[in-house]
Amino acid sequence: MSIDVETKKTVKSITKKYKYGFTTNVESDKAPKGLNEDIVKLISKKKDEPKWLLDWRLKAFRAWLKMDEPNWSMVKFPKIDYQDSYYYSAPKPKKKLKSLNEVDPAILSTYEKLGIPLEEQKRLAGVAVDYVFDSTSVATTFKDQLAKLGIIFCSFSEAVKKHPELIKKYLGTVIPYTDNYFATLNSAVFSDGSFVYIPPGVRCPMELSTYFRINAENTGQFERTLIIADKDSYVSYLEGCTAPMRDENQLHAACVELITLDNAEIKYSTVQNWYPGDEKGKGGVYNFVTKRGACRGNNSKISWTQVETGSAITWKYPSCILQGDNSVGEFYSVAITNNFQQADTGTKMIHLGKNTKSTIISKGISAGKGQNTYRGLVRMGPKATNGRNFTQCDSLLIGDRCGAHTVPYIEVKNQSAKVEHEATTSKISDEQMFYCRQRGLDQENAVSLIVNGFCKEVLKELPMEFAVEAQKLLGISLEGSVG
Amino acid sequence: MLKIENLHVNVEDKKILQGLNLKISPGETHAIMGPNGSGKSTLANVLSGKEGYDVKKGKITFLNNNLLNLEPEERAGEGLFLAFQYPVEIPGVSGMNFLRTTINSVRKYKKQKELDGVNFLKILRKKAEFIKMDENLIKRSVNTGFSGGEKKRSEILQMSLLEPKLAILDETDSGLDIDALKTVANGVNNLKNKERSFLIITHYQRLLNYIVPDKVHILSNGKIVKSGDKNLAIELEKKGYEGIK
Ligand SMILES: Nc1ncnc2c1ncn2[C@@H]1O[C@H](COP(=O)(O)OP(=O)(O)O)[C@@H](O)[C@H]1O
Ligand SMILES: [Mg+2]
Numbered sequence: 001m002s003i004d005v006e007t008k009k010t011v012k013s014i015t016k017k018y019k020y021g022f023t024t025n026v027e028s029d030k031a032p033k034g035l036n037e038d039i040v041k042l043i044s045k046k047k048d049e050p051k052w053l054l055d056w057r058l059k060a061f062r063a064w065l066k067m068d069e070p071n072w073s074m075v076k077f078p079k080i081d082y083q084d085s086y087y088y089s090a091p092k093p094k095k096k097l098k099s100l101n102e103v104d105p106a107i108l109s110t111y112e113k114l115g116i117p118l119e120e121q122k123r124l125a126g127v128a129v130d131y132v133f134d135s136t137s138v139a140t141t142f143k144d145q146l147a148k149l150g151i152i153f154c155s156f157s158e159a160v161k162k163h164p165e166l167i168k169k170y171l172g173t174v175i176p177y178t179d180n181y182f183a184t185l186n187s188a189v190f191s192d193g194s195f196v197y198i199p200p201g202v203r204c205p206m207e208l209s210t211y212f213r214i215n216a217e218n219t220g221q222f223e224r225t226l227i228i229a230d231k232d233s234y235v236s237y238l239e240g241c242t243a244p245m246r247d248e249n250q251l252h253a254a255c256v257e258l259i260t261l262d263n264a265e266i267k268y269s270t271v272q273n274w275y276p277g278d279e280k281g282k283g284g285v286y287n288f289v290t291k292r293g294a295c296r297g298n299n300s301k302i303s304w305t306q307v308e309t310g311s312a313i314t315w316k317y318p319s320c321i322l323q324g325d326n327s328v329g330e331f332y333s334v335a336i337t338n339n340f341q342q343a344d345t346g347t348k349m350i351h352l353g354k355n356t357k358s359t360i361i362s363k364g365i366s367a368g369k370g371q372n373t374y375r376g377l378v379r380m381g382p383k384a385t386n387g388r389n390f391t392q393c394d395s396l397l398i399g400d401r402c403g404a405h406t407v408p409y410i411e412v413k414n415q416s417a418k419v420e421h422e423a424t425t426s427k428i429s430d431e432q433m434f435y436c437r438q439r440g441l442d443q444e445n446a447v448s449l450i451v452n453g454f455c456k457e458v459l460k461e462l463p464m465e466f467a468v469e470a471q472k473l474l475g476i477s478l479e480g481s482v483g
Numbered sequence: 484m485l486k487i488e489n490l491h492v493n494v495e496d497k498k499i500l501q502g503l504n505l506k507i508s509p510g511e512t513h514a515i516m517g518p519n520g521s522g523k524s525t526l527a528n529v530l531s532g533k534e535g536y537d538v539k540k541g542k543i544t545f546l547n548n549n550l551l552n553l554e555p556e557e558r559a560g561e562g563l564f565l566a567f568q569y570p571v572e573i574p575g576v577s578g579m580n581f582l583r584t585t586i587n588s589v590r591k592y593k594k595q596k597e598l599d600g601v602n603f604l605k606i607l608r609k610k611a612e613f614i615k616m617d618e619n620l621i622k623r624s625v626n627t628g629f630s631g632g633e634k635k636r637s638e639i640l641q642m643s644l645l646e647p648k649l650a651i652l653d654e655t656d657s658g659l660d661i662d663a664l665k666t667v668a669n670g671v672n673n674l675k676n677k678e679r680s681f682l683i684i685t686h687y688q689r690l691l692n693y694i695v696p697d698k699v700h701i702l703s704n705g706k707i708v709k710s711g712d713k714n715l716a717i718e719l720e721k722k723g724y725e726g727i728k
Binding site: 429430431432434435436437438439440441442443445449450452453454455456457 | 531532533534535554555556558559560564565567570571573574575576580581584585588589592624641645
């Protein structure tokens with residue numbers, strides 16, 4: 001049975017009972033526009049979810065109805081009409097192209113600048129890949145290897161079916177369904193995402209990335225990820241990809257929950273390059289993400305590294321709740337805003353346990369008319385004896401029509417805790433530009449070099465295979481920002 | 484190599500260069516001397532294409548190119564190098580990375596193949612050793628936290644790696660102790676050949692004991708007021724700028 005027919009049947013089977021007039025729309029492979037309990041039920045039913053998960057979604061939906069869209073951040077955008085989008089559409093297989101000749105030359109030129117190998121370019125652009133390079137079989141080989149170690153790495157939907165006890169135990173325990181407007185919306189309507197479980201004592205032997213995950217296409221809009229590192233385990237997870245990503249959905253509201261038990265460590269790296277809109281500020285993705293990790297166990301560690309170059313609006317604060325004694329939280333961030341892009345990003349480090357430590361390194365780069373805000377909270381709870389935080393927030397301005405803002409919040413409720421905050425704002429000077437050009441670099445390469453230097457402390461946290469592409473990406477994102 | 488004819492340059496409506504003429508042939512080393520504020524750095528900056536200088540009149544020919552029509556990076560590609568009087572710091576960019584990027588940019592301009600890591604390192608080590616530049620210094624961020632002498636040494640290292648056709652040294656000697664001065668001079672002398680030309684801007688005759696110029700010019704009030712051989716520098720040292728006029 002084709003997906004389309006299947007969808008229509010499911011929609012039909014439940015629409016009979018409801019009053020929203022689905023019947024007029026069943027010719028499409030999408031549920032009608034708008035958001036109501038029926039849609040939430042449809043999503044859950046379509047995924048064959050257990051009742052407790054549907055109930056959780058519904059509780060979230062009811063909570064969401066009573067919430068207001070937050071307005072405290074620096075980002076400005078026209079009011080979103082939540083009843084004017086689709087919350088369920090059947091995963092359509094993308095139309096396969098025959099060769100790279102059919103791909104938009106602008107996209108190809110970006111691939112080239114990023115140094116992405118030809119076969120990989122084809123995969124990204126949706127060109128049918130022949131048997132010589134079969135990513136599915138590569139993925140299968142890795143899956144076997146992981147399975148031997150007891151590592152679970154699969155789509156969220158698959159995990160709900162195969163490991164319901166883990167999902168039930170951990171889902172929503174770091175980001176409760178009532179957390180915030182966008183996380184609550186995600187809890188009600190999330191489509192799919194990734195699930196990772198590392199068993200006690202296992203060090204995951206490879207970087208886990210969405211690249212090696214099967215069945216994970218088209219999960220963009222309301223993605224949900226859950227990663228659990230059991231005692232004494234370690235995993236490094238990569239999200240996203242440097243290649244430009246286009247999506248017809250303007251609103252993205254993802255949730256990522258991380259949990260580390262005693263002595264465990266999760267390193268989570270993101271490169272976000274969603275469509276930022278054009279030079280005039282038209283279009284682009286609104287990226288409202290909730291990411292949070294809980295260091296539940298003693299001596300555990302969670303480290304976030306992010307390179308945010310895409311999206312018209314970025315609103316995200318990957319955070320750490322340092323519950324276990326001696327636990328460590330880190331946040332390394334590069335955020336670029338060019339043209340009309342806006343970013344309001346930062347972190348929260350919530351110190352609850354004794355001897356907890358956190359480090360925040362944020363590098364904001366603004367060019368064009370871009371607006372870049374660092375917003376961070378460091379809280380030392382009453383029991384956070386000897387808690388330590390170090391925050392370094394640097395802003396770099398290119399041109400004089402952009403803006404950089406730093407909004408640090410600090411709350412200290414324990415006398416022995418120490419919080420240090422340093423902030424700088426600088427410009428790429430004419431002297432630096434001239435020096436580089438006198439040595440033979442053109443303007444764009446000069447900017448790219450200087451910006452990469454500015455971001456070095458963050459870039460060195462990225463896994464090798466990501467770092468090289470990320471460096472090139474910074475240059476590409478700033479193209480046209482000088483001269 | 485280089486021919487400057489009747490050059491007039493203003494900075495913010497202030498007349499700095501007023502009818503400067505200079506001709507440097509391949510293989511020649513010229514020295515320009517002049518008091519503070521006479522326009523020596525202005526000349527170096529105009530030659531290398533820095534913005535903010537208003538060329539009112541005159542013509543500059545560099546290897547049959549109309550130099551003033553070229554972007555700074557094109558001039559670098561054509562073989563013009565400026566050792567800065569005040570080299571700028573570029574935090575976070577390692578010297579290693581910077582040097583390799585610049586060499587490969589220039590090679591690309593000349594349509595030569597880029598140097599790979601191994602070959603680059605080989606060449607770099609040899610040149611760094613010659614001018615006694617510590618490898619640890621090259622691993623650090625470009626010029627960041629360098630002493631004055633370290634900055635100048637680093638300029639000479641870049642020059643010897645880029646192998647320019649015309650190198651302009653803007654007061655590379657100032658702030659150097661005698662040993663550093665000798666190594667810098669050594670670096671320059673080592674690069675001298677029949678094709679390569681140098682324009683040495685300096686305040687003092689001292690450097691010219693080590694880098695012997697073919698011609699010495701005295702710049703005053705935006706013009707070359709006197710030219711001669713290396714003895715002119717010695718005379719100047721004795722009599723001062725006032726005595727020469
Ligand atoms: N950017 C500038 N703005 C204003 N005046 C300048 C600028 N650069 C140089 N000048 C002036 O031009 C004159 C020549 O300067 P410069 O070329 O640096 O001299 P030198 O290198 O011979 O000491 C000086 O009077 C100096 O004050
Ligand atoms: Mg000067």
